[in-house]
Amino acid sequence: MPAVNLNLLPRPEIDPSVDHEIQAIVSGALVGETCNTDLAAGPWNFDERPGYGPGSSMGDVIPTGAPRQGELPLEYREASEEELDARIRAAKETLGDRLVVLGHFYQREEVVRHADYVGDSFQLANAALEHPDAEAIVFCGVHFMAETADMLSGPEQSVILPNLAAGCSMADMADIDQVEECWEQLEEVYGDMDAQDADGLVPVIPVTYMNSSAAIKGFVGRHGGIVCTSSNARTVLEWAFERGRRVLFFPDQHLGRNTAKAMGVPLERMPMWNPRQPLGGSSEEALADARVILWHGFCSVHRRFSVDQISQARAEHPGVRVIVHPECPMEVVDAADEAGSTDYIRRAIEDAAEPTTFAIGTEVNLVQRLAAQNPQHEIFCLDPVVCPCSTMYRIHPGYLAWVLERLVAGEVVNRIEVAADVAEPARVALQRMLAAKPPAGRVEKSGVPA
Numbered sequence: 001m002p003a004v005n006l007n008l009l010p011r012p013e014i015d016p017s018v019d020h021e022i023q024a025i026v027s028g029a030l031v032g033e034t035c036n037t038d039l040a041a042g043p044w045n046f047d048e049r050p051g052y053g054p055g056s057s058m059g060d061v062i063p064t065g066a067p068r069q070g071e072l073p074l075e076y077r078e079a080s081e082e083e084l085d086a087r088i089r090a091a092k093e094t095l096g097d098r099l100v101v102l103g104h105f106y107q108r109e110e111v112v113r114h115a116d117y118v119g120d121s122f123q124l125a126n127a128a129l130e131h132p133d134a135e136a137i138v139f140c141g142v143h144f145m146a147e148t149a150d151m152l153s154g155p156e157q158s159v160i161l162p163n164l165a166a167g168c169s170m171a172d173m174a175d176i177d178q179v180e181e182c183w184e185q186l187e188e189v190y191g192d193m194d195a196q197d198a199d200g201l202v203p204v205i206p207v208t209y210m211n212s213s214a215a216i217k218g219f220v221g222r223h224g225g226i227v228c229t230s231s232n233a234r235t236v237l238e239w240a241f242e243r244g245r246r247v248l249f250f251p252d253q254h255l256g257r258n259t260a261k262a263m264g265v266p267l268e269r270m271p272m273w274n275p276r277q278p279l280g281g282s283s284e285e286a287l288a289d290a291r292v293i294l295w296h297g298f299c300s301v302h303r304r305f306s307v308d309q310i311s312q313a314r315a316e317h318p319g320v321r322v323i324v325h326p327e328c329p330m331e332v333v334d335a336a337d338e339a340g341s342t343d344y345i346r347r348a349i350e351d352a353a354e355p356t357t358f359a360i361g362t363e364v365n366l367v368q369r370l371a372a373q374n375p376q377h378e379i380f381c382l383d384p385v386v387c388p389c390s391t392m393y394r395i396h397p398g399y400l401a402w403v404l405e406r407l408v409a410g411e412v413v414n415r416i417e418v419a420a421d422v423a424e425p426a427r428v429a430l431q432r433m434l435a436a437k438p439p440a441g442r443v444e445k446s447g448v449p450a
Contacts, residue, residue, distance in 0.1 A: 016372035017109040018365050018388050025386065035387035043394045044072045047165050055390025057300040060169035067143065069165040069394075069414075076398035081110060084397040088114050091404035099407065100131040101400075102149070104141035105342045106301075106363040106392040111140050111400055120342050121145040121210050122229045125152050128159075136160060136407055139416075140395050142168045146416040147214040151423045152430065158412045162399035166391050168211055170327075173297035174251035176215040178275040179206075183223070185279055186248070189287050193223065197245065204293070205244030207236060209252050211299075214418045214426050216250070221425030226432040230326055231341035233259040237292075239436045248273070250295030254302070258326045258333045260292045270294055301389045302327035305361040309382040310335045313359040317378075323348055324361030324382070332361060342366060349374050363389050 024030035026040040038046075038054035046053045047069040051062050076084070092099060092114065102124040103115025112118055117127040121141060128137045128149045137153055138160045139146040150159040183206075187193055190203035197203075206225035208216050217227055224243065228236035233255055240247045249256035250273075257270055269291040273280030279287065280296075287293065305328050313320050323345050324336040333339045338348065342362060349358055349370055357378040360367045364381045365388055371379035406413045418426070 014372040014375060016365075016369040018368055018386065019108050019110060021368075021386055033385045035385050039388070039393065042077055042398065043163065043165070043396050044069075044077055044398070046394075047071070047163070052167065052169050053165070053390045053394055055393055056304060056387045057169040057390040060172075060300055062167070062169070063172050063175060066167055066172070067164040069163045069399075072398055072402060076402050079398065079401070081397065084401045085110070085113075087401045088397060088404060091401065091408050094408050095136070095404065097133065098135040099138065099404070100128065100134040100136075101138045102127055102140060104145065104392065105346075105366045105369075106389050107140050107395060108365055108388070108393060109369060110397045111395055112365075112369070114397075114400060115140060120229065120231070121148060122231075123343065125149050128153050128157075132157075136412065138162065138400070138403060140400065142166045142171075142391050143416070144168055144171045144211060144213055147418050148210070148217075148430070150416050150418050151214065151217075151427055159416045160403050160407075160412065160414050161416050162403050162414060163394045163396070164414055166394040168391055170209075170251055170297055170299045171211050171213055171216075174208075174212060174216055174275075174295050176213070176219060179216060179219055179250065182248070182273060182275060182280065183219075186287070186293075189279070189284050201243065201245045203244065204246055204248050205240040206248045206250075207240050207256075208250055208429070209233075209255060212251055214422050217426035217429050218422040219425075221427070221429035221432075225429055226436065227429045228433060229341065230255060231343055232433070232436065232438060233326070234263060235436050235438045236433060237263060239432070241291075246290050246293065248293045248295075251297030252299060252327055253294040253297055254299070254329055254333075255326050256292055256294045257330055258328075258339065261330065265291045272296055299327040301363050301387075302361070303329065304383050304385075304387060305329075305332050307331050307335045309361075309384075310359070313380075313382060317357045317359065320357045320359050321352075322359045322361070322382070328361055336361065346370060349377060349379065352377060363392070365389075365392070 022034050022039050025032040025034050026037050036054035101115050103112040103118045125148045132154055136158045139149050146159050146161040193203055206220045206223050208220045208227055210229045226236055271282040271286045271290050272294050274296045302325050310322055322336040323338045326339045355376050359382050361382040367381040403413055
């Protein structure tokens, strides 16, 4: 599915702003709960501190050397929402076709309203491809997404991340040194990783989720592997099983487990690889029998959802339709009615012919936006605690106004560039993903039978 052109969407009458809700909860104007009251503060208050910022990823340990954002000029920190909105619109009008602004589904509403396209990470990378004449691509997402856009865009185009501190804790759970070490240990178990057996299969095909660094995508490209998204994970695993005896899947264990389980792979043939333990914490026997080796990574947003939340939703809303993202734990996916990508969730709601009550297990900014855009339905987030993705939340209208006004002044700031020796093999893995298309008529729903 292509990214959505926001200009074609009706303006919602319901306020979809998570920021407004958090501000009201913290001030006492609204009864509710947020996971961290610091979410009401500007993200520039946390730019100089190591960490992912307040929110769902605040407990995750950020790697040493992770990018940090320099100080945002005072005029942007002190500007009102209305002033920033006007300045962003004026800068966009001045830049015209020289600029394309991309906004991820999980971005705060105050940023998404300025995006030319909104979608998941890969949809937005494709949207960038549709604008080869744009001089600047401003990616309102997180670091790995901007890296992918840089690798798929033209060399003369600048890809800009408004806040360099907007990383991804899941992507950081598999760094290149750990993955290289894992591969070396697997070679000791399986032998020559390029040698085909009697069926023409190599021992392992590496598969990385789109939510990974450019370095990891480059590793996969060099070793005959492929990239996947949450919307095509089943097709990619089928591709990999046609070429390898087993798959090394990283960094998200839950997407790998849910997808492979739906394809009939037994749980006992999906050992976990913990990079901090010899052989990942498994035995040689378990690895020899493995079909999918799962990396010990996860999404802090989707790990918040639980079976108890689903039970409560069903008790309070008889007939509720529960849809969760396949990054949720297996027991949550099993308890839900459906599991699918962010775009699958969006389309399921939009395609519902009759007024329906939906309980959604994914990032709250998307859930509230869908509720505002589809007032004929009752739509709510499974997690009653308002807790947005902490790293997505680092992108604030102040940063967007700053990078755009610097572009108007002829200066490119916060450019994301991937080194050629990494980008070349990473593009190979991305092109393999592009070529791996689901069979005609099949709509993939990760974690439930397709």
